[in-house]
Amino acid sequence: MYTALLKHIHHYCPLNKAEEQAVIESFNLLELKKKSLILEAGQFCKTNYFVSKGCLRLFFFNDKGVEQTTQFAIENWWISDYTSLALKKPSEFYLQTVEDSSIMVLESAAEEALFERVPKLERYFRLMFQRAYGASQHLAKYNHNLSREAHYRHFSKSFPDFVQRIPQYMLASFLGFTPEFLSKIRAKKDQPIS
Amino acid sequence: MYTALLKHIHHYCPLNKAEEQAVIESFNLLELKKKSLILEAGQFCKTNYFVSKGCLRLFFFNDKGVEQTTQFAIENWWISDYTSLALKKPSEFYLQTVEDSSIMVLESAAEEALFERVPKLERYFRLMFQRAYGASQHLAKYNHNLSREAHYRHFSKSFPDFVQRIPQYMLASFLGFTPEFLSKIRAKKDQPIS
Numbered sequence: 001m002y003t004a005l006l007k008h009i010h011h012y013c014p015l016n017k018a019e020e021q022a023v024i025e026s027f028n029l030l031e032l033k034k035k036s037l038i039l040e041a042g043q044f045c046k047t048n049y050f051v052s053k054g055c056l057r058l059f060f061f062n063d064k065g066v067e068q069t070t071q072f073a074i075e076n077w078w079i080s081d082y083t084s085l086a087l088k089k090p091s092e093f094y095l096q097t098v099e100d101s102s103i104m105v106l107e108s109a110a111e112e113a114l115f116e117r118v119p120k121l122e123r124y125f126r127l128m129f130q131r132a133y134g135a136s137q138h139l140a141k142y143n144h145n146l147s148r149e150a151h152y153r154h155f156s157k158s159f160p161d162f163v164q165r166i167p168q169y170m171l172a173s174f175l176g177f178t179p180e181f182l183s184k185i186r187a188k189k190d191q192p193i194s
Numbered sequence: 195m196y197t198a199l200l201k202h203i204h205h206y207c208p209l210n211k212a213e214e215q216a217v218i219e220s221f222n223l224l225e226l227k228k229k230s231l232i233l234e235a236g237q238f239c240k241t242n243y244f245v246s247k248g249c250l251r252l253f254f255f256n257d258k259g260v261e262q263t264t265q266f267a268i269e270n271w272w273i274s275d276y277t278s279l280a281l282k283k284p285s286e287f288y289l290q291t292v293e294d295s296s297i298m299v300l301e302s303a304a305e306e307a308l309f310e311r312v313p314k315l316e317r318y319f320r321l322m323f324q325r326a327y328g329a330s331q332h333l334a335k336y337n338h339n340l341s342r343e344a345h346y347r348h349f350s351k352s353f354p355d356f357v358q359r360i361p362q363y364m365l366a367s368f369l370g371f372t373p374e375f376l377s378k379i380r381a382k383k384d385q386p387i388s
Contacts, residue, residue, distance in 0.1 A: 058331070060338075060339070068338045068339065082324050082328035083325075083328035083332060086328055087328075093331075093335070119317075122313075122314075122316040123309070123320075126317075126319045126323060129323030129326075131280055132323075132327050133323050133327040134275070134279075134281075136327060136330035136331075137276060137277065137287075137330075138277060138286070140330075140333075141254055141262075144370060145254070145256045
């Protein structure tokens, strides 16, 4: 079950056998059915999560009590509430499985101990956060620039498999529109963007 | 001119004198008047920027040819187009000084050489990107949840000095509304949020 994680780390930061062993000893495997809650708002998030298989989402309840999904993570993505994790503040988010999922769990204390044993993993996580932050810069651009429909089209084109596998009401929430509006624009998906 | 940068690094990752010297030798100082362009869309971004003094902004031109600011950086913040930097792709953004600014410039090649000399700086940058990414997760929440007016009020309360020092049309662009709408909500700033 550590294969996906080790392969991912190797791609950015080659490890020897002893370093691989240190990684294996630092993570726990979590096998969860879909719709399992991993983190709730108000809790202190003390863990970083790597998705080996399945899909997770980060969401909150807006002022009207409606769920709003702000982020998804599929295979080979990391996800957590990084502010709660870094600043030891209660989380404002919920983290939940969207599908049956296999998740590699890295507790904060285990992470610090792992960095002591394998300092070069700082580089791996530096690269992960740099890429994730870069992606968030681009998302801000799309949010500012594209119409809701164009945003959906862009997202579908960039992540076609992903759009197929997640429930449509979650995708609608992530893109900031109603499930009805999403159905409407999906119905005319063969038409050119107006 | 290296004082602010070294102090900032020390806070997260203490350095000895030799390591400080390696940092000093790796950066260049850029002193720019306000409204100087540092990066243009289409160029390959090869540099990371630390603001010692002043203010920078990241922006793009939307489909209507209007500037949209997506990010600001004041003292002790890093800013760049991290996707262009990491993936060696042409940038989709412009980077410009908002005020007369002193900027510490770290070229990619110098950064890699610096990581070889002082590997612990991977930790410093890992922490910087983790925090920045955490902040972007919260920004996504506010963008989904708050009305435009509430977003402005929240932003003003969180960053009062910042709101005072940047031109209002840039703040309006960043928050996604017109300068006229911003003037209107600032005019009633002593009223409670409706």
